[in-house]
Amino acid sequence: MSLTRNLKVGFVALCLAGFVVSLAVVSNVEEVSSFPESISEPFEFEQWVNDAEDWLKKNFRWFTRLIAGGIEEALYFVEDFLADSPWLFILMLLVLPALAYGGLPLAILALVGGMFWGAVGMWEASMQTLALMGMSVILSVIFGVMLGILCSQSDRFEAILRPVLDTMQTMPAFVYLLPAVFFFGIGGPPAIMATMIYALPPVVRLTNLGIRQISHETIEAASSFGATRVQMLFKVQIPMSLPSIMLGINQTIMMALGLVVLATFIGAEGLGAEVWKAISKLKVGWSLEGGLCIVFMAILFDRLSLAMGRPKDRIPVNSIPFHLLPQSWDARPWAVAVERVIGMFWNAVASLFGLLVNGLARAAGKVAGVFGRYRGRQVHAFIANRLFLFGSLLFLVAMLLYEWLGPGIGAYPESMRIGIRKPIDEAVMWLTVNPAFTAFTKGMRSVIYLYMLHPLDTYLTHLPWYVVVIVLGIVSWVSVGRNFGMACIALLIFIGAVDLWAEAMLTLSSVLVSVMICFLFGLPLGIAAATSRRFDMLLRPVLDAMQTMPSFVYLIPVLMFFGGNIVSAVIATVVYAMPPVIRLTTLGISQIPVTYTEVSSSFGGTTLQTLRKVRLPMALPSIMLGLNQAVMMALAMQVVTPLIGGGGLGREVFNALNTSNTGYGLAAGTGIVLLAIILDRLSQAWTQTQRKALGG
Amino acid sequence: MQPADLHALYPENPDRNRPDMNPPAKIVCNHIWKIFGPNPESTLKGLDRALTRAQILEQTGHVVGVRDMSFRVEQGETFVVMGLSGSGKSTLVRCLHRLIEPTAGEVLIDGEDVTRMKESELIELRRNKMSMVFQHFGLFPHRRVVDNIAFGLEIRGAGKPERTEKAMEVLEMVGLGGWENHYPRELSGGMQQRVGLARAMAVDPEILIFDEPFSALDPLIRREMQDELLSLQKRVQKTMVFITHDFLEAIKMGDHIAIMKDGETSQIGTPEELVASPADDYVREFTEDVPRYKVLSVGKVMKAVSSVNLNDNPVVKESAKLDTLIDLASDSAVPLAVVDSEGQLVGEINQSMMLKAMNSKS
DSSP, rough: OHHHHHHHHHHHHHHHHHHHHHHHHHHHOSSSSOHHHHHTTTTHHHHHHHHHHHHHHHHHHHHHHHHHHHHHHHHHHHHHHHSSOOOHHHHHHHHHHHHHHHHHHHHHHHHHHHHHHHHOHHHHHHHHHHHHHHHHHHHHHHHHHHHHHHHHHOOOHHHHHHEEEHHHSOOOOGHHHHHHHHHHHHHHHHHHHHHHHHHHHHHHHHHHHHHHHOHHHHHHHHHTTTOOOOIIIIIIIIIHHHHHHHOOOOOOOHHHHHHHHHGGGTTTOOOHHHHHHHTTTTHHHHHHHHHHHHHHHHHHHHHHHHHHSSSOOOOOOTSSSOOOSSSGTTSSHHHHHHHHHHHHHHHHHHHHHHHHHHHHHHEEEEEHHOOOHHHHHHHHHHTTHHHHHHHHHHHHHHHHHHHHHHSOOOOOOOGGOOOOHHHHHHHHHHHHHHHHHHHHHHHHIIIIIIIIHHHHHEEEEHHHHHHHHHHHHHHHHHHHHHHHHHHHHHHHHHHHHHHOOOHHHHHHHHHHHHHHHHHHHHHHHHHHHHHOOHHHHHHHHHHHHHHHSSSGGGGGHHHHHHHHHHHHHHHHHHHHHHHHHHHHHHHHHHEEEEHHHHHHHHTOOOHHHIIIIIIHHHHHHHHHHHHHHHHHHHHHTTTTGGGGGTTTTHHHHHHHTTTOHHHHHHHHHHHHHHHHHHHHHHHHHHHHHHHHTTTT | OHHHHHHHOOOOOTTTTGGSSSSSSSSEEEEEEEEEOOHHHHHHHTTTTSHHHHHHHHHHHHEEEEEEEEEEEEEEEEEEEETTTTTTHHHHHHHHHTTTTTSEOOOEETEEGGGOOOOOHHHHHHHHHHEEEEOOOOOOTTOOHHHEEEEEEHTEEHHHHHHHHHHHHHHTTTOTTTTTSOOGGGGGGHHHHHHHHHHHHTTTOOOEESSSTTTTHHHHHHHHHHHHHHHEEEEEEEOOEESSSSHHHHHOOOOOEEEETTTTEEEOOOOHOOOOOOOSSHHHHHHTOOOOOHOHHHHHHHHEEOOOOOOTSOOOEETHHHHHHHHHHHHHOOOOOEOOOSSSSEEEHHHHHHHHHHHHOO
């Protein structure tokens, strides 16, 4: 006991001494530590990649063109359909499913969101994003479900695919853009290819999971009736795993939207391009419009796909169905009154469409009746039982007829435009000249820069490269294992060899500072949410919304308040990476069994003591998982932040994508991925250690 | 319906446990083995038959699920396999239609060896000849009740009008008319198992397999379902194989009972045979909870006499269960005369003989 204690003290003292020595060394070094040219000179990674790309272009152009061409055709078709159809028709294509699956609240969200796209003049850009997203999601789902089914049928196939999926999910989104450019050039097709592959894992996983978690007895029941393998798959396994598959599709949609917006870096059109244009011209109002369009799209598709996967709950027969307000409000008379009015309107519409659909059903039944009475009755029942579906179809067809034969609907009318960029710009202008506000932002900026970012960055860049490599190598060895320690050293040397050492250190320090600030704010917020129910209720929807938004959107408010510079980049990263820290802290604390806290209070422990001595230590594994996620999200953010002044590897990727220098982009991108791998494995190992310490 | 009535329907056959002695029975199992593990076949070949299950596991790393089981099930009877959990009874019945592949042995259904069937023949067998009711019902949550019941017909390729009609008919039979458009999760456990039963009946199988169908139900519901199944069986006369871990359920439902332990048969016999003459302590332990007067018949406990003057005494049949005689015997000062099915006097029985027989420790 005392020996290990002494060892521990000695170890800490050694670390401290090493740190002090390194500080002394760094403060005496004027020069930034540079990687020896003897290694980086002959290692022309960039050149090799570009040569390979040229070779590929020369010899396999026909092949990549074939794929890209096919996708491009399809994309144009979808885009034209979305952009050229009457706007109300497209809007209803979103609102009606929302109404069917999510009820009136979701339909209103769809209506407002869709109107907003038009109102701020981004209808066409929204349609382009929708087309890109739709195409990639469809491809992802097709391939994902197929792979998932294969996984579920063959253990060997699953064993092969699982590590691939694991790796894919730790990679930041933009990583997928680089090889897409490498193979398919720039524009829509590579964006779709990249997005399809990036968004694939959740569908594969959840299809596989959905099929595999079907109870053994159900499978046995089906085979006891003599179901063949194909019958089993299509009549039992796939239908039963549909909710799980829908959950996968939900995640896929959200990931796809995130990357499609980002794909503007490789020349894809749409909302991302709008925001990018606006940000690069420092037009805050314009970028906010684009950002809000993205947010509406994200929330709408998130809620819609979740609603589609949920089994429909039945409302008790004798209660008024609540269309708009939560059912739990039926104790309040005013809510009942509101609902009664809505219900009357709803019934009127329903009975009107009921008449129409019944007419249609009878007519179709007559026609089908030619082929036999039973067939006729079947068709009649099929239509008559699907009032909503056929009512909606009638409505949509009527709209198209009005467009073609009547006066027409056309594009979103100019008269309904209500841009918000002017008031926003004015508000921002007012803020930026407001002395109190500028004092606040300036103060915050200088604190972060002078006391956190700058010293850490200077320390890391001035420390001789081999010291950093060796220290990180040792840490990896101790935390994960010998092999990973060696791999870590090799990975870091690669970063030096491609001549990106200083950039990598800058990225590392930005990420570390961001994560530190994340914890500074996230931990107390998470604790507060775990202790106060009310605060949790307040925070939850905010976090939900934050987690559905693509990283891109986070730049806009930061740009609004802090302008474009390296500290803004850190602030945007902090905001983006904070939700998992809060979430997992809350989760970790609230899932501790009540018994433990009761034990503590029964011994007379104060709330604070209980928190410090019981709840926080027991929540540590969960909090460490939060650290892991925050680090990964912060790294993913590095490619986006150059738009508002971020530096480091991210900027190099960004510049390379802009200049179509695939080799350089791949080098810098690989740098970020390597950092991601190292930090991911390290933080996961720490999580494991914590979990083991608690006997989990 | 009480077991007593069932026995009236199925006369005894003394050689029934000797597979080679009888005209083709509905199901005949000969020396079935099921061994779980990486190399079941080679393990079985080199197996020292004297070893116990635990020893085999220790020496070979293989688990013996079923060990050399042989039995036969006659047309129209209910054959119960009774054993505690882990005794291999579920594994055994799954070998009948090869939901689990037996390692060795043969299963003859109507004289055809199931173990030699090709995949396609096996599927035909499952589709047409036998169906199964599961412990946790095994209903498909994504299908309405009517579609659950029609599943077997659908798999077989029946058209929609035909299978819906049949499903509704069976639904009425199990007393669930009106519930066809509900989903299984909206039904209580007892109702769900009725759906499971209806699903099995819908394909008009010759053989029904029940895998602990009632053990997931409450005691009261369980008894109700048992009684209903008995009366249903009286009407439809299917061949049934019924698994249970509940000895009382076994003697209530079964014409014959096989008691399993560690994958082996401990004893096969009628309920009465088991109660009257348990083969070993393991079987005896089960019989201790049994209300013996409901199982034992007069013939088993009477004193054989041939020509004594019992002409004035009350007369009872040899096959009558003790519980039907309690009133008669208590009111009678003289022994009761016992006659066989032809009315010939075979023995006598008095109150003290009956009381002694009811004492399970005897």
